[in-house]
Amino acid sequence: MLLEIRHVTQYLYDSPVRESVMEVWMQPQKGAGQRLISFELELDPPAQLFSYADTFGNAVYHFDVPQPHDRLTMVARSAVDTQAPAPLPEALDVGEWDRLRSDFVRGENFDFLRPHGFAVETDALKAFVKEKNLEELRVRDPLSALLELNDILSKSFGYEAGVTDADSPIDHALEARRGVCQDFSHIMIAICRSWGVPARYVSGYLFTDRKAGDRSDPDATHAWVEVFLPSTRWFGLDPTNNVVAGERHVAAAVGRDYADVPPSRGVYKGEAESQLAVGVSVRRARAAMTEPEFLRVSQPSASPRNNRRRGPFGGITYDQQQQQQQ
Missing domain, CATH: 2.60.40.2250 (Immunoglobulin-like)
Structure with missing residues (x-):
């Protein structure tokens, strides 16, 4: 495209x-x-x-x-x-959790495994995880768990500009259950890292398609998450629009959070x-x-x-x- x-x-x-x-x-x-x-x-x-x-x-x-x-x-x-990315497999074996814990994976992705800046575990986030029974997702393989997490986050928060600011902590969106792409991405990153899944913040642009169900603002920059699994390497998840990042997503920069x-x-x-x-x-x-x-x-x-x-x-x-x- x-x-x-x-x-x-x-x-x-x-x-x-x-x-x-x-x-x-x-x-x-x-x-x-x-x-x-x-x-x-x-x-x-x-x-x-x-x-x-x-x-x-x-x-x-x-x-x-x-x-x-x-x-x-x-x-x-x-x-x-x-170009559209190669399709993800339907699922992975549960041994992927063990591969994520390897010294090589953890060493190579050190920066994207630690809490940092906006993407941190807070009491409000722990309460949200408990409320949505998100820890139960970890009985599944990591890929299935991440796709389900993307879906749950999209359905749990309304998209609304002005509820949070650029420097708002994730607690503001968690309390209001509303926010924008930046908020949803930080929340997802914090959860992924708590699971031991490397996750990074992606700043960029989206060619918006309302027919596909996109709800993010077409006149603004966009943000989503990239996660790393040993069997798939890095791939993008967009919790704002509940999709796997594809050819309509244009990445400009990646970091630990928005501040980077x-x-x-x-x-x-x-x-x-x-x-x-x-x-x-x-x-x-x-x-x-x-x-x-x-x-x-x-x-x-x-x-x-x-x-x-x-x-x-x-x-x-x-x-x-x-x-x-x-």
């Missing part, structure tokens, strides 16, 4: 800021089942782009806008050719308050809309609410992290 993706992010400041430094995780990955045809990142104000590969092999772009500005706009355009791979993250120098506008388009054909037509303004993010500290270039600096959830 040939997909074109346009991802617009705009930070607006109520007074000019003196400098911005940003990192961006928006380039689709190159790998099996996903061929990156092109990627470009347009900046306004213009800035020189640099890139590096992070700990998990993701492409990260970073730049510095050293002059005063009252807005910062990033437009990422990608073309990706995706936000679409953008940075700091600015100044006392201004910021507001964020985001628009995402994933289409088979090139979009004809102008940028403002699909920019969606989020709730204002007041700078004092963020992490205030002394910046690396002096003065007061505020963490400026994209507040669009996945």
